[in-house]
Each structure stands twice: as structure tokens, then as C-alpha cells.
Amino acid sequence: MPINNVIREKRKELGLTQEQLADYLGVSAPAVNKWEKGGTYPDISLLPALARLLKVDMNTLMGFHEGLTKQEISSISKNVVDEIKANGYSAGFKMLMEKIQEYPNCYELIHTAAMLLDGSLLYYGAGISDREYYENQITTLYERAAKGDDEQIREKACFMLVSNYIKHSEYDKAQEMLDLLPDKSALDKRNFQAQILINQNKLTEAAILLERKLIMEVNDLHMTLVSLMDISIKENNIQNAAYQVEVYRQSAKIFDLWDYNSYIAPLELALNLKNIPDSVSNLKAMLDAIFQPWDMKSSPLYSHIGISYPQENTGRLMLSPLLSELETNPRYDFLRTNEEFTKLLKQYRAKYPE
Template sequence: MPMNIIIQEKRKEIGLTQEQIGEYLGVSTPAVNKWEKGYTYPDISLLPALARLLKVDLNTLLCFNEGLTEQEIGHFINEVGATISKNGFEAGFTMSMGKIREYPNCDMLINSIALLLDGALLMYGSNIDDKEPYKKQITALYERVAKSDNDQIRDKAIYMLASKHLACMEYEKAQEMLDLLPERTALDKTQLQASLFIKQNKLDEAAMLLERKLLNVVTEVEMILMSLAEIEIKEGDSKNSSYLAELSQKVTNLFELGDMNALATPLHIAILQKNVEDSISLLKSYFLATFTPWDLSKSSLYRHIAVKLKIAKIVKEEVVKEKQENLGKQVPLTLISELENSPEYMFLHSNAEFQQLIEEYRTKF
């Protein structure tokens, strides 16, 4: 919020006129009027007295603690996403860093941008020769937010840093980050809040809360099963690993998370096992699944979330449609790039059926 708006709003909050402000500070009423319209600014010597008069601290008056609302941040994130989709990652990155310079103390904004850029670099960064400078700057954003006074934002940033250190095999640093995270509380606020909403007959609010909780829990179960299956491989029990991968697929299908999610664990395990036949078969299914994105509106478990998304889609029909089309193209393109360049898929490169599959989908997209 600009200084002129702060002066105007705070003056009205305490019930003073522009004339009274001028009298207290020894300036004319037109001068105060110009401050509030943003034509001029108070002399620096007047700032401490003006802050005391308006009952704010200097940081607030000078906009040092200026932030954005959650809605404003969401709108900006959508704009950056559209820019990246249309003009490339570099354009969205430049746009994002400019916004951070404008709001350097808004932790929610910085964290949201870091998460967006992190995902976008993976999805849209296949044409960037050197990704390391971008990766370092994104990590630096997480490190800034990891010092936030907001517990939720700080913990999310620390979690992402731990994940990055783990991916880079920096195990000591990863442990340092994990040690900073609180253990999950045994008291579940979500269930209690939902019960309260039901008692108050706020059924939509209760359903939305519980559906989001269900999504989080099922996703966590899927990740746990994937990790357990990976452990079985490392311990030499290929049979049990395959069983856990199948179980993960059943759970995902049971809780209606879509074909792509259902195939994720079996594909991951087949790759780790270097099982050429299963890997190629699952890759074919995974590519086909990208043509039919997960549709919440067809699920009976998440219908309240779907209704909310449908309303948002009506409001921004063309934007949503364009994003879905771009995402539908980008997912397989990113997968193709990963299959061709990542060392973990090298065992497939000499297989003619694999090469044919890659060529087929590269031509399509």
C-alpha cells in the first residue's frame, strides 16, 4: 500500500481532517492534500511526528512491511504461469523477480513464486542450456523464506530445502533442515473444525475441508508406499516391491486420483528394477494418460472441490482452457526430455520399442 493511501486511511481511522493534520504538523491543508493524492511526500523531518500522529510505526508509514493479500498473490501467480506458458521460462522468471523487488518483505509472495518457478523450470526448462543459475536463485528464495516469522510459510520453505539437499545427495544439510521442522501434532484441527461446521450447518465448508484432507492423506499414503517399495528393492526383495507398487496403484484408483497418479509408483519401481518390458508397457500407459487429465468433476469423493473449480473455470473459461491445453502438451514433452537425458533411463536407450515410443510422442507434440 503506497504511503499516500496509508496517510489517508489512517487519518480517517482516527477521525482527523486534513486541516487538523496540517495544524498539528505546522503545514498547510493543501500540503496534506497533496500527500494523500501522492503528488508530493512529507519532509523527512516530519515523518516521526506524522507516524506518531497517525498511530503507526515508521516501517508501516514508509511501506517497509508492505505486503499483498492472498488473492493478489494468487492473481499474480496466474499471470506468471500464463507468461511462462506463452513466452517461456525466462520471461516469467524476470517478471517474478521484479515483483519480489517491489515487495521484498512479503514472505507469502516469495514462497509462492519459488514454488511456481521450481515446477516451471522442470516443466518448461527443457530448452534452457544452463539451468544452474536459475536453480541457485530459486533455492535462495526458499532460504529467505526459511527465516520467516510465519510458521506455515517457514516450514514449507524448510521442507523444500530439505528435499533439494536430499536430491543433491547433501544428506547432512538435508538432516539439518529436517531437524528444524516440528513433529506432527497428535491433535487434528481439521476434523474438529469440520465437526464444528457440520453442527453450524455449514456443510459446504465442512465438505471442502474434509475433501482437501482426504486428498492430502491419500497422496501421503501413495508416497509412503512408493518409498517402502523402493526400500524393498534396495533390500533385494523384488517380489514384495512389486506388490507394494500394485497396492499403491489400487489405493490411487480406489480414491479416484486419476490414471497418471495411479501409474506413478509402478512406473517408478519398474525403472528402479531396470525391468525393460514393464517399464515400456507402463510408459505407454502413462503417455496415454496425459491425454485424459484427472477430472475432479467425475469424482464422487471430491465433488465440492470440483464445484469450486468449476465456478473458477466459468469466471476464467478461456484462461483455464488455454492452461489445460498447454499442460497437456508440456507434461509429455517434459517426460520425453527426462527419458532421453536422465541416467536412470539409460538401460532403455538401446531398446528399439522404447526409441519408437519416444519418436511417436515427440512427433505428436
């Protein structure tokens, strides 16, 4: 709770008027009024006397140990997303940073803010000119969360930092952060937890636990296959790379993933080989797949956690940053003279204008 709210609420709890509080502290009533409205703050020399008068300790007065519930953090996140949609990314960023200034030691809020801003930058940040500034600020938030006192949040933040550092080729930092993480246990306790729940006939809880575990492990498998493909390409072993891509593609279908996922690795291989026909073909398939529904709930693998995505809205959110990437990233320069590639971009820009 901000200091102005503490002063106002504690004063009222004690049945004091602003005039009485001012008299006790030797200041004017308008000064107290400004404190409570947040326009100004008490002089530092007055803080001990003010805390004693309001019958609170200094930490409570200054809000040092103040935290937020998960529900409050969820509500803040929703408000920020609404602000981004209404007034743009920078407005939502400003709102969230102000909230973090209010709760500087709430590491769950800091970590949630980093993830929200990270995701929103992908969806809504296509036209932002100072994108690098925001990326650096997001990294700073993850670094703050990684120094917090909550072990789970620290680990999540460290994983995100490793990913970000690798993305920016900061491999020494990535290794340093990775070394801070505990080695994964050879025994996954989620399997034991599921068996306990099954034996207790808590079948829905067990299914939710295992389905979430499955989707996470499939995603991990795909990251591994893409990395193996990258190694094979660097070793100039295209046959191995093609095989790894095919395993990726088939597993996406076997595990009932969104059709969009099936084209990620094939596109990566085509781009690395600068294969124009395959690159264009996979890009077209990906762009088409963005607007195809993914009904997780209809899959026997995810029937307890699955939801039906409103794909038209999701597709529109993903399309703009994806098209901007295709239009500006030097990685796609070898495609720019290809008539089918330029026609594809124009077609989707015209079909779904920003």
C-alpha cells in the same frame, strides 16, 4: 509501495508542487521529478527531512513494512505465468524477482514465488540451459521464506526445502530443516473441525475440509509406499517391492486418482530393476494417460472440491519436459537401444511438437 510512489502520492495529498518540495529540501525541481518517476533516488542525507516534510515515518517512506494482500499476490502470479507463456521462463523469472526486490519482507510473496517458479520450471523449463541456476535461486527463495515471521509459511517452506535437499542428496541439510518442523499431532484437528461443521449443518464446508484432507493423505500414502519400495529394492527383496507397488496401483484406483498416477510406482520398480519390457510398457501407459481427462467432480470422494481438467492443455504442458527427461537423463540409458522405446519417443515428439 516503492519510494517514488510514496513521494508522489504524499506530496499530492499535502497539496505541494514539485517545485515547492524542491525548495523546501534545497534541490532542483527536475531532481524531484526524477525521484517520482523512479529514475533516481533522494540522497540518503535528505531522507529524514523528506520523511518529515511528507509527514510519514522512515519505514513508510522506504516501504519497509509494506505488504501485499492475497489478491495482489494472486494477480502478480497470474501476470508472471502470462509472461512466461508469452516470453519464456527467464522473462517471468525476472519479473517476479523484481517484484520481490520491491517487497523484500513479504514472505507470502516470496514463498508463492518459489512455488510458482518451481512448478513453472517443470512445465516450461525443458529447454533451459542454465536450469541449475534457476533451481538454486528457487532454493534460496524457500530459504528466505523459511526465515520469515509467518509460522504457516515457514513450515511450508521447510517442507519444500527438505524435499529439495533430499532430491540433491544434501541429507544433512534436509535433516537440519526437518528438525525445525514440529512433530505432527497425534490428533488431527481437522476431524474435530469437521464434526463441528456437521453439527452446525455446514455440510458443504465440512465436506470440502475432509475431501482436501483425503487427497493430501492419499498422496502422503503414495509417497510412503514408494519409499518402502525403495527400501525393499535396496534390501534385494523384490517380492516385497512388487507387493508395495501393487498396493500403490490399486489404491490409486480405489481413491479415484488420475489414471496417470497408477503407473508412477510400477515404472519406478521397472526402472530400478532395469526391466526393459516393463519400463517401456509403463512409459507407454503413462504417456497415453497424460491426455486422458481426470474429472474429479464426478467422484463421490471429491465432489465438493473436484474440477474437470482441460486435459489436452495440461497434457501438452507435461509432455515436453517428460520427453526431454526421457531423452537426456542417464537413468534411461539402458532403454536407448530398445526399438520400442525410441519409437515411442519419436511418435510423441511427432504427434505433439513443441
